Amino acid sequence: DLRTWSYEFRFYDTKNERDLGDINSLSAGQKSIIHLIFEAYGRDDVNGGLIIIDEPEIHLHYQFQFEYLKILEKLAKEQR
Helix, strand or coil, X not given: CHHHCCCCCEEEECCCCEEEEEHHHCCHHXXXXXXXXXXXXXXXXXXXXXXXXXXXXXXXXXXXXXXXXXXXXXXXXXXX
């Protein structure tokens, strides 16, 4: 019964080995990068296509920008 089904996302920093808590305890930048990653991975119709990202640096910490680029590069390699 879907009315009784519940779930919780918890985030864990594997590099520093610490629990980051649930989505509500993350910063706005962390929430944004999670959204961008899920959006990129959730698209199955971009094989051979083009993804245009309009100014992600506006709301992402510089380290998140770097990590996001690495994720997009990985996704592009997987889509080949």
